[in-house]
Amino acid sequence: MAIDRGIQTLDEFTIQQMRNFPKATGELSGLLRDIGLAAKRVNVEVNKAGLVDILGDYGSINVQGEEVKKLDVFANNQFMGVLRHGISCAGIGSEELDDLVIFDDEISNQSKYVCLFDPLDGSSNIDVNVSIGTIFSVFRRVSELGKPATREDFLQVGNKQVAAGYVIYGSSTMLVYATRRGVNGFTLDPSIGEFTLSHPDIKCPESGKIYSVNHGNFFQYDKPVQNYIDACQKKNKSNGGPYTQRYIGSMVSDVHRNLIKGGIFMYPGTTDKPNGKLRLLYECNPFAFIVERAGGIATNGKISILDIEPTQVHQRTPFFIGSKNMMEELNSFIQG
Ligand code: P6P
Numbered sequence: 001m002a003i004d005r006g007i008q009t010l011d012e013f014t015i016q017q018m019r020n021f022p023k024a025t026g027e028l029s030g031l032l033r034d035i036g037l038a039a040k041r042v043n044v045e046v047n048k049a050g051l052v053d054i055l056g057d058y059g060s061i062n063v064q065g066e067e068v069k070k071l072d073v074f075a076n077n078q079f080m081g082v083l084r085h086g087i088s089c090a091g092i093g094s095e096e097l098d099d100l101v102i103f104d105d106e107i108s109n110q111s112k113y114v115c116l117f118d119p120l121d122g123s124s125n126i127d128v129n130v131s132i133g134t135i136f137s138v139f140r141r142v143s144e145l146g147k148p149a150t151r152e153d154f155l156q157v158g159n160k161q162v163a164a165g166y167v168i169y170g171s172s173t174m175l176v177y178a179t180r181r182g183v184n185g186f187t188l189d190p191s192i193g194e195f196t197l198s199h200p201d202i203k204c205p206e207s208g209k210i211y212s213v214n215h216g217n218f219f220q221y222d223k224p225v226q227n228y229i230d231a232c233q234k235k236n237k238s239n240g241g242p243y244t245q246r247y248i249g250s251m252v253s254d255v256h257r258n259l260i261k262g263g264i265f266m267y268p269g270t271t272d273k274p275n276g277k278l279r280l281l282y283e284c285n286p287f288a289f290i291v292e293r294a295g296g297i298a299t300n301g302k303i304s305i306l307d308i309e310p311t312q313v314h315q316r317t318p319f320f321i322g323s324k325n326m327m328e329e330l331n332s333f334i335q336g
Contacts, residue, residue, distance in 0.1 A: 010036045010175065010186045010195035027112050028163060031088035032177060035136060036195050038078040039167040039175055043188060045074055046169040071126055072096055075119035075134060089115050090141060090149035093313050095282055100313060104148040113138050114153045116282040122250030131170035133252025137286040138163040154313065158306035164286035168252050178293040204296035207325040208262025209243045212254045220270035228333040255287050255321060259294060264322035275316040280308060284319045297327035301334055
């Protein structure tokens with residue numbers, strides 16, 4: 001007799017996915033459940049950030065040279081904590097940590113995966129109540145199990161990711177993650193305190209009418225990028241427009257909106273910062289994996305983000321991501 005269990009929770013969904021792979025050890029499912037738990041704890045603090053003294057600066061500067069917000073540190077510690085004490089992760093890299101943290105204990109050294117995090121992206125928006133998010137990337141280790149994880153486990157090309165996802169702390173709290181089997185979205189149901197499947201099998205619309213870029217840097221962009229932005233502004237009913245410009249300044253929100261509605265997000269290189277601002281390993285790679293699994297495209301303006309061979313944990317890259325047809329039009333401007 002079929003039992004109607006109602007909407008699937010994240011835990012039920014990951015276990016269902018594991019049942020589809022009889023040889024699965026359950027480590028990846030367990031890792032995703034650990035991330036979901038940490039996200040729920042962060043969500044509580046983000047939702048009351050205006051009420052307690054968790055706002056404001058932590059008084060330190062991170063490796064990026066940016067003021068560290070107290071919530072940044074709290075979020076980093078939550079994700080690092082659940083993974084260090086879980087059974088699925090051998091170590092992490094994080095925007096908030098100068099270098100990698102190898103867990104190096106008997107259980108962790110047997111774990112198959114490593115994770116990279118931006119624990120709270122867009123944290124400069126915390127004090128003004130704009131949506132922020134967590135971004136994560138998961139690799140299978142290339143080093144010998146039973147020994148501590150190594151730098152090579154983390155510096156893998158993006159198309160080697162086994163999973164990637166993000167949490168958006170917005171009007172509702174959502175966790176979206178991708179594996180090679182597809183992209184699924186879960187919305188936190190406060191009545192049961194569980195992420196529940198709300199957006200099964202997400203596909204990025206092939207076309208869109210939203211372009212997302214910081215116009216303040218326009219005159220620092222390369223000419224082809226300027227020409228594409230100019231073309232976006234000239235779209236009308238006769239050539240697939242009119243387009244709308246939307247830029248929240250919180251990448252998780254901007255990319256999530258485009259993933260659902262269609263659109264393009266750009267953080268190009270500038271004359272001041274030729275490699276742009278966004279970090280490859282824990283911002284661009286995970287979103288590129290997610291959006292490409294959903295049918296979109298992500299590049300650095302020249303090659304697929306997922307083909308970039310990383311050399312440093314915090315390296316930056318120009319970033320263009322979104323609907324297939326919009327990315328192909330951008331590429332036609334860049335190719336000239
Ligand atoms: P700018 C937030 O600090 C962030 O890393 C991304 O979330 C966001 O897309 C970008 O920076 C915004 O940068 O230079 O346009 O303010």
